[in-house]
Amino acid sequence: MESLLYISALIVAVAFAILVFSLVKTLKSANKTLDHVASTMAGLEKQINGITKETEELLQRTNQLADDIKGKTESFNTVFASFKELGDSVGQVNKSLRHVSDTVSEQTVKQSENIAQAVQWGNVVIDLYTKFKQRKQHLNLSKEETK
Known part of the structure; x- marks a missing residue:
């Protein structure tokens, strides 16, 4: 029975x-996956930062364009008012x-009769x-012939 205990302990140890x-x-596989996710997230973060910067620049340009259009529209309003x-x-x-x-x-029409008379006269x-x-x-011709 003792040997059965040893065999059981050995099976438990092997298991x-x-x-x-x-x-x-x-855990190693999960670690690799997490490393890959972390690098993907870092790249995604850089891309999002770039997109954010470009979006801010685009928004500033859009605001400038809107202000320019507003000024020109106000100028046209005076022109249209003049027209x-x-x-x-x-x-x-x-x-x-x-x-x-x-x-x-x-x-x-009232003076048509007077006008007609004036034309006749x-x-x-x-x-x-x-x-x-x-x-x-x-x-004059007769006088010249008599001369």
Whole structure:
């Protein structure tokens, strides 16, 4: 029976040695994995720092661009306001011209009979003047022939 105890102790010692050996192997593998994870995390940290720096620079440039656009937009607002005022002025001029045109048209319609008479009298005067010139020219020719 004593020998059975020794054999049991030996089996327990061998099992314990196998367990320790397996545990050491597992821990070494876990250590390698953790080292790999640590190096990956260090690389990732460097990349994140670079991205953060670039993002900050991009944000600053974006803010500068936004400020520039805002300033230019405000400049354009004054230009557009001037164009609006110019458009309003042109509208007023058009309105005035339309009013004058309407007034002239109304007066022309009202005075159309007088205008027609004036044109007739003008034609009569032109005819008389033409006849007078022809007669004068005819008389001048007759005087020259008699000489």
